[in-house]
Amino acid sequence: MAPLRIGIMGCASIALRKMLPAMAALPRTEIAAIASRNAGKAAEIARGYGCRAVEGYAALLDLDDVEAVYIPLPNAAHAGWIEHALAAGKHVLAEKPLTTSVSRTRGLIAAARSAGLVLMENVMFLHHSQHMAVRDLLEDGAIGELRAFHAAFAVPARPPEDIRHRAELGGGALLDTGVYPVRAAMSFLGGEVDVVSAVLTRRHGHPVDSAGQALLCTGDGVGASATFGIDHGYRSGYELWGSAGRIVLDHAFTPPADHIPVVRLERRSGVDEIPLPPDDQVANTLTAFAAAVRSGRLPDNDDVARQAVLVDDIRTKARLYVDHATEPVG
Structure with missing residues (x-):
């Protein structure tokens, strides 16, 4: 080929x-x-x-x-x-x-x-095998029935002139890092999650949000929180909390190809740390793209459209907090 x-x-x-x-x-x-x-x-x-x-x-x-x-x-x-x-x-x-x-x-x-x-x-993290390992544990009943999902992705502050701070270029934490925990929630809870409430924060005189959090919920009452930011100590992970335990994964969204993932499984019987093989989500994504082109199998992109709806709902429903105490940029 x-x-x-x-x-x-x-x-x-x-x-x-x-x-x-x-x-x-x-x-x-x-x-x-x-x-x-x-x-x-x-x-x-x-x-x-x-x-x-x-x-x-x-x-x-x-x-x-x-x-x-x-x-x-x-x-x-x-x-x-x-x-x-x-x-x-x-x-x-x-x-x-x-x-x-x-x-x-x-x-x-x-x-x-x-x-x-x-x-x-x-959205490259979707092509990393560590998430399938988490899904297998969940589907095998390792933590009982799922009760809640929490995800966070935040990165340290960029220079004031960075494009992430420019509203006219589509900047802001929601579009930069918020997409990841929202998409992860969809991946584990299904595409029919809805936005219940949200908050967005602007700091340092920037015209865009630098932090945010959204509460999502499924039709049967399983809640999900998505926390994101571009002015934070680094964090990239999620946890699934069930009736009989918890699954925790760090380095969830942008792990390097040589990273050895470790899934933490917490249950009444004790804590297991399960190492997984390294995987290259960048290579996997490109391979999937090339395979789709060559096979002629078009992605349905329903999740992409639904993600866009959720992001828009977060923006619309969010309470905006402007931190006037921080020093303005420039």
């Missing part, structure tokens, strides 16, 4: 640190071209991968030998360039969130399906 030839739309940090090295190493993917608005930057990065450099994103879509594009642009730019890529007949792997609005997300999913093109949101 010929490798999938992918064009890179932009030189974002995640592309340079994670996606490009993985694409170059995998037999099922090939870097066809790297595009940037800065021709010199594109050329410099392209030299390291022996591929073509392209000035401007539109020019990338004009290349016949580019079968798919990877879009790591700021959140607010996703929708427009996904639309252009689909119109050019390209399959798309886009960073999360797919777009910043429910209507645009639904519209692009429908457009991709109508065109027979793969559109995939790059």
